[in-house]
Amino acid sequence: MNPLKSGPSSASRGRQMSEQRFNGKTRRFFTSLVLPVDPSRTGECTRCGACCKFVVVCPFLRYADGDPNSARCAAYPVRPLQCRKYPRTKDEQIHQPCGYRFEDGGE
Numbered sequence: 001m002n003p004l005k006s007g008p009s010s011a012s013r014g015r016q017m018s019e020q021r022f023n024g025k026t027r028r029f030f031t032s033l034v035l036p037v038d039p040s041r042t043g044e045c046t047r048c049g050a051c052c053k054f055v056v057v058c059p060f061l062r063y064a065d066g067d068p069n070s071a072r073c074a075a076y077p078v079r080p081l082q083c084r085k086y087p088r089t090k091d092e093q094i095h096q097p098c099g100y101r102f103e104d105g106g107e
């Protein structure tokens with residue numbers, strides 16, 4: 001097999017995925033500072049904790065008795081806007097399954 005014709009290497013794909021994740025997290029941080037949550041959002045958090053482990057595991061993430069669906073934030077009253085508003089829009093909803101949905105497809 002010719003490596004020049006086989007497309008991007010797995011290292012290249014991994015680097016590309018890391019960049020996409022970093023860009024998604026950066027975008028989420030800035031948009032949450034000024035933009036509201038899409039009003040079409042319905043549902044509720046199922047406490048899976050996936051959004052608390054995006055790129056890095058949040059040091060405030062806790063689980064009750066190792067139950068994977070019991071995620072809670074140890075800094076909940078003062079959590080940052082990017083956590084408070086997640087998922088702000090369908091476009092920024094990276095984790096699936098998530099308990100939130102967007103009725104009209106979001107922004």
Ligand code: SF4
Pocket residue numbers: 044045046047048049050051052071086087095097098099100
């Ligand atoms: S990914 Fe969705 S359901 Fe899971 S903890 Fe985050 S907001 Fe809640």
